[in-house]
Amino acid sequence: MGAFILFLKSGPLFHVDGLVMSENFIELRNVRKEFAGVVALNDLSLTIRKGEIHCLAGENGSGKSTLIKVMSGVYQPDSGEISIDGKAVSQLSPMASIEHGVQVIYQDFSLFGNLTVAENLAMNVQLREQRHILNWRRMREIAREAVSRLGVELDLDTDVEKLSTAGKQLVAIARALMSDARLIIMDEPTTALTGKEIETLFRIVKDIQSRGIAILFVSHKMREMLEISDHITVIRNGEKVADGPTRDFDEALITRHMTGLDIVSEPYIWDREKYGLMPARVETRNLSFGTDLDDINLAIKPGEIVGLSGLLGSGRTELALSLFGMMPGYRGSIMLNGQETSLDTPQDAIKAGVAYVPEDRLSEGLFLTQGIDRNMLSTSYEKLAPGLLIDRKKAEDWVDTMIRDMQIATPTGKKLVKELSGGNQQRVVIARWLLTHAKFLILNGPTVGVDVGSKAEIHRIIRELAQKEGLAVLMISDDVPELVHNCNRIVLMHRGAFVEEMASVDTSEDQISDKLKNLT
Amino acid sequence: MAWFQKSEVVIAGILVLAMVIIGLVNPAFWSLDNMFSLLRSNVIIGIMALGVLLVMISGGIDVSFPAFAVAAMYLTVKGMIYFNYDGVVLPFVAAATMGALFGCLNAFFVYKFRMIPLIVTLGTGSMVRGFLLGIVGTSMININKMPDALIDFGKSDIVNMVKADGTTYGLTAMILVYFGLAVALHLVLRHTTIGRGVYALGGDPEAASRVGFNIRKITFFIYCVAGALAGFAGLLHSGMIWLANPRDFVGLELDVIAAVVLGGASIFGGRGSVLGTMLGVFMLVMVKNSLIIMKIDTTWQRVVVGVIIVIATAITAWRDRRANA
Known part of the structure; x- marks a missing residue:
C-alpha cells in the first residue's frame, strides 16, 4: 500500500505522452x-x-x-x-x-x-x-x-x-x-x-x-x-x-x-410646464401599514414616471398594493386627483382610475388559456354593457385599436395569450388597464423576462402615454438602467420607509446600484 | 422545525383534547370495552387510509378503493366457497393481488394519458362495482355460507376480558395486522428510494423526472399498493363481520379521505405521514362512535364527516399556502 502511494506521488504516470489535454x-x-x-x-x-x-x-x-x-x-x-x-x-x-x-x-x-x-x-x-x-x-x-x-x-x-x-x-x-x-x-x-x-x-x-x-x-x-x-x-x-x-x-x-437594431435610450424628461400646476394624480400622506409601510409621503403629478426600487421585502410591493386597494386598514390618507379617497378594495381603486400591473403577470394578471380580447376586456365589461348585453362591435373595436396601438404581434384578437411572447403578454396587461381609462398606472417589474427589443417598445409606449395623455406612472423595478432611462424621479425604499429620492438626470446607474447594495 | 409545529403533534394534541371532552360528556367512553371496540373500528378504515395516503402524497386522490375492496372481497369469498378452500393466507394474497390489478388500471390511465386521478378513479370504481353486481351477483353471503377459516381468523383476539355480568369482550388481533401494515408503509415511505420518489412526485413531477426518478414505476407502485391494501382490507372486513355483501362500502371513500386529510396529508400532494394518518383515522372513528353512543341519527353523521373534511382541508390548505408564501 505504502509503495503504491509513493508510486503515485512520483508523478510521471499522470502525463501520458501524446495525449495533449x-x-x-x-x-x-x-x-x-x-x-x-x-x-x-x-x-x-x-x-x-x-x-x-x-x-x-x-x-x-x-x-x-x-x-x-x-x-x-x-x-x-x-x-x-x-x-x-x-x-x-x-x-x-x-x-x-x-x-x-x-x-x-x-x-x-x-x-x-x-x-x-x-x-x-x-x-x-x-x-x-x-x-x-x-x-x-x-x-x-x-x-x-x-x-x-x-x-x-x-x-x-x-x-x-x-x-x-x-x-x-x-x-x-x-x-x-x-x-x-x-x-x-x-x-x-x-x-x-x-x-x-x-x-x-x-x-x-x-x-x-x-x-x-x-x-x-x-x-x-x-x-x-x-x-x-x-x-x-x-x-x-x-x-x-x-x-x-x-x-x-x-x-x-x-x-x-x-x-439587429440600434436602440437609443434618452432619459425621460417630465413636462413641468404642461403638468406642473395640475393636482397630483396620487398623493399619500403619512401612509403606514403595520411594519410594511412606515409614514410614506409620495405625490405623483400627471405625466410623471416615478421609479421605485429597494430590496425585496422593502415594502415597495406593499406600497403598490395599498394604492390599489389591496391593503385595507392602512393608516394615513390617499388622495387621488386632489380628493381624499378610501381604497379598501381593488374595485374602489379601479373606479378611481388606478391600474396595477403585477409583478408576476402570469399568475396574477393574465388568463393564459383565454384569448387576447378577453384578457384585454376583463376589466371593462361594465363599460361595454350599458344594459344587459355586451356591445360586441364596440368590444372588437377596442381590442383592435389596442392591438394596433400597443403593436402586439398577432393576426387576430382571438389568439390565446399563452402563445404570445413575454413582451407581448406584458402589452396585453397594460392594454387592459388603458382600456379602463386609468389615470394612474402602477407597474411592478414591467419588463421582467421580456427581451430587449420588446422592452424598448414597452418603455416607449409607457413614456408616450405619460407625456401625451398625462398618465402618472409608478414603476417598481430591480432593473436600475430601466429606472434611470424611464423615470424622471427615483425613490429608494428600505424597511417600509423612503430613504432617498433622486432626480434621474443627475444620477448615474452606478450610484443607484451602489446605494441599493449598501442597504442592509 | 420545532417539535410543536409538526402536524402529528398538533393532531395528537387535538385528539387528546377531544378524548377528554368526550370522556367528560360520557364517562363510559373510557371503559376498556369501548376502547377495544374503537380500536376494532380503526382496522378497516385504517388499512384503506394507508392506501389513500400513498396516493395523496403523490398529489393524486383515490375514490375507487371501496369498489376494489368490495370486488376483491366478494370474488375471493365466492372462490373460497366454490373450491371449498379453508385456508387464510392464500385468500388474502388473492384479494390483495386482485386489488393490485385493479390499481394497475388506475395507474395506466393516470400515467399514460396524464388524466386527473379523481376522474380516473371515479370511472374505474364505478366500472368495477358495476361489473361485480352485473356479472358476479348481488346476493349477500351470510354467516351460514361464509368460509369458517375466514370467520375464525376474524374472531381471533389478543386479550379476552369478562365483564361483571358474565359477557366477554376482547381486543381483536386484526389491530396487529393494521399496525404491521402501517409500520411497513412507514418504512417504505421514509427509508426507501421509491418512497421518497412518491414525495418527490407529489412535490414537483417535472423535477422528479429530471432528477431521474422513474415516474412510470412510481405511479404504478402507488396505485397498485393502494389497490392491494384495499383488496386486503375488503376481505378482512368480511371476516370480521361474518358477511360478504357486494353492496358494501358505499360512501366509505368520504370517511377514509376525511381521516387522511384530518391526519395532515396535503390535498396538493407532497405532504403526509403514516403516523398522522393513523391519528386521523382514530379521530374520525372516535367522533363517529361518539355520535352513535349519543344516539345521533346517521344522516347527521354524514354532516359531521362533511364538516370534518371541509375544515381539515381548509386548515391544511392554509398551512401549505403559508409555507409557500
Whole structure:
C-alpha cells in the first residue's frame, strides 16, 4: 500500500505522452436543428473553454434554450459536431451529458419544495448509486459537504419551499456541483434576485470558476454579462452574430447584436410646464401599514414616471398594493386627483382610475388559456354593457385599436395569450388597464423576462402615454438602467420607509446600484 | 422545525383534547370495552387510509378503493366457497393481488394519458362495482355460507376480558395486522428510494423526472399498493363481520379521505405521514362512535364527516399556502 502511494506521488504516470489535454471543454461545430421545418439553430458554432465564464446572450426565441438542450443532450442536432475534451461525441444523451460533467440549472431550479434541503441535495447521489434503501445519516453528510463546498450557510433541515429565491438557487447550485460538474449552465439566474443577492451569486460563480469549472451564463441583462463573463457569444434567430472576449463589448454593441437594431435610450424628461400646476394624480400622506409601510409621503403629478426600487421585502410591493386597494386598514390618507379617497378594495381603486400591473403577470394578471380580447376586456365589461348585453362591435373595436396601438404581434384578437411572447403578454396587461381609462398606472417589474427589443417598445409606449395623455406612472423595478432611462424621479425604499429620492438626470446607474447594495 | 409545529403533534394534541371532552360528556367512553371496540373500528378504515395516503402524497386522490375492496372481497369469498378452500393466507394474497390489478388500471390511465386521478378513479370504481353486481351477483353471503377459516381468523383476539355480568369482550388481533401494515408503509415511505420518489412526485413531477426518478414505476407502485391494501382490507372486513355483501362500502371513500386529510396529508400532494394518518383515522372513528353512543341519527353523521373534511382541508390548505408564501 505504502509503495503504491509513493508510486503515485512520483508523478510521471499522470502525463501520458501524446495525449495533449485540450484547452476547450466543449465545442459545437456547425450545429443545425430544425423543428417541423422551422430552423431553431443554423450552422452554429460555440466553444467553451475550461474554467471560463461564458455568456450566451440572445432575445427570447433566439435559440438560446434550444442550444442549452443540445448541450445537455435533450435534443440531438440534425447536423454538425459536438466534441468534449477534444473528442467527438457522436450521440449526446441526457445521461451521457451529465456523465461528461454538464449540469443545467433551470430557471425553476427543479427542486422539491416539500422536502428538506438535505434531501434535495442528496437525492441525486441516491439515485445515481441506484440505492433502494436510504441512509439518512449519510445523506445529511453528503448535503453538509455540498453546502460547505459552496461556502454558504444553509439550514439542512428546512423545507426548500421556505427558502427565498436566492436560497433555492444556492441549493440548486450546490446540487449541480456535487456531481463532478465541469460545465454549469445557468439559465437566466439573476431574474428573480435583488442586487445584493446577485452580488453573492457572482462571488460564488467566480469561486466555482477558480476550481476549473466552466460556466455558461445565459442572460439578456447586459450589465451583468459585462460584469461577470470572460467571453460573450450573441445569437439571433438561431445564428451566431458575434463572439469574442468580453472586453471587446459594451452594452450598446450587445444590444445591437441581439436585436439587429440600434436602440437609443434618452432619459425621460417630465413636462413641468404642461403638468406642473395640475393636482397630483396620487398623493399619500403619512401612509403606514403595520411594519410594511412606515409614514410614506409620495405625490405623483400627471405625466410623471416615478421609479421605485429597494430590496425585496422593502415594502415597495406593499406600497403598490395599498394604492390599489389591496391593503385595507392602512393608516394615513390617499388622495387621488386632489380628493381624499378610501381604497379598501381593488374595485374602489379601479373606479378611481388606478391600474396595477403585477409583478408576476402570469399568475396574477393574465388568463393564459383565454384569448387576447378577453384578457384585454376583463376589466371593462361594465363599460361595454350599458344594459344587459355586451356591445360586441364596440368590444372588437377596442381590442383592435389596442392591438394596433400597443403593436402586439398577432393576426387576430382571438389568439390565446399563452402563445404570445413575454413582451407581448406584458402589452396585453397594460392594454387592459388603458382600456379602463386609468389615470394612474402602477407597474411592478414591467419588463421582467421580456427581451430587449420588446422592452424598448414597452418603455416607449409607457413614456408616450405619460407625456401625451398625462398618465402618472409608478414603476417598481430591480432593473436600475430601466429606472434611470424611464423615470424622471427615483425613490429608494428600505424597511417600509423612503430613504432617498433622486432626480434621474443627475444620477448615474452606478450610484443607484451602489446605494441599493449598501442597504442592509 | 420545532417539535410543536409538526402536524402529528398538533393532531395528537387535538385528539387528546377531544378524548377528554368526550370522556367528560360520557364517562363510559373510557371503559376498556369501548376502547377495544374503537380500536376494532380503526382496522378497516385504517388499512384503506394507508392506501389513500400513498396516493395523496403523490398529489393524486383515490375514490375507487371501496369498489376494489368490495370486488376483491366478494370474488375471493365466492372462490373460497366454490373450491371449498379453508385456508387464510392464500385468500388474502388473492384479494390483495386482485386489488393490485385493479390499481394497475388506475395507474395506466393516470400515467399514460396524464388524466386527473379523481376522474380516473371515479370511472374505474364505478366500472368495477358495476361489473361485480352485473356479472358476479348481488346476493349477500351470510354467516351460514361464509368460509369458517375466514370467520375464525376474524374472531381471533389478543386479550379476552369478562365483564361483571358474565359477557366477554376482547381486543381483536386484526389491530396487529393494521399496525404491521402501517409500520411497513412507514418504512417504505421514509427509508426507501421509491418512497421518497412518491414525495418527490407529489412535490414537483417535472423535477422528479429530471432528477431521474422513474415516474412510470412510481405511479404504478402507488396505485397498485393502494389497490392491494384495499383488496386486503375488503376481505378482512368480511371476516370480521361474518358477511360478504357486494353492496358494501358505499360512501366509505368520504370517511377514509376525511381521516387522511384530518391526519395532515396535503390535498396538493407532497405532504403526509403514516403516523398522522393513523391519528386521523382514530379521530374520525372516535367522533363517529361518539355520535352513535349519543344516539345521533346517521344522516347527521354524514354532516359531521362533511364538516370534518371541509375544515381539515381548509386548515391544511392554509398551512401549505403559508409555507409557500
